[in-house]
Amino acid sequence: MELFGLFKEKYSLDESQPLRSEQFGPAMGKEIQNKALLSVIIATIGMLIYITFRFQLSYGISAILALTHDVLFVLAIYAIFRIPLNSPFVAAMLTVVGYSINDTIVVFDRIRENMKHAKKNAYEEVAEMSIKQTISRSINTSLTTLLAIIALYIFGVESIREFTLPLLTGIMVGTYSSIFIASPIWVLIKGKKGNI
16 A cells, blocks of 8 residues: 555556556457457357257357447447457457347347247248247337446546447347348248258
8 A cells, every 4th residue: 555655656647537548559469359250150150059058050050240340340349449458348249248248148039939939930920920029128228238338428437438338239230130131041040941
């Protein structure tokens, strides 16, 4: 504690100034970028294996394509607005991937249940009925989560804002993709390939 006091005294710091800074050189930035990419790839492969085991390969492929959409959308927002990537961004992206896959699995679980009672090859009807049955749950869950994240963004410190910004974008896009991208892709795959 005494060392910290000397440091504050020497550099004329007060309590309102940040106590940490995250600026990386090109080598460190590249390392963070590589670790982020590796983390997302490992998480995606793990989810594909889980969904294929729990459901079928067609569900897994659909979910991964929707997740890819989510990740690329958030990255595009960051690129367009030239927001630097940092370690909270990596954590937020993994959170977005988890949130999005959870939302997608809820819809897919309903599709699987409805397929038990559906006519053979009625994929579009089953997907539409399943989306109608789960859309209010998806929207309500996303809205309550977004309210909490918006509060964190408004009232939080800078390091929390760095974490919440990709979450805000990712949860909105993840909700959209679980309803309007994952299920239609599943219908396309099932319609073309049958029982995969």
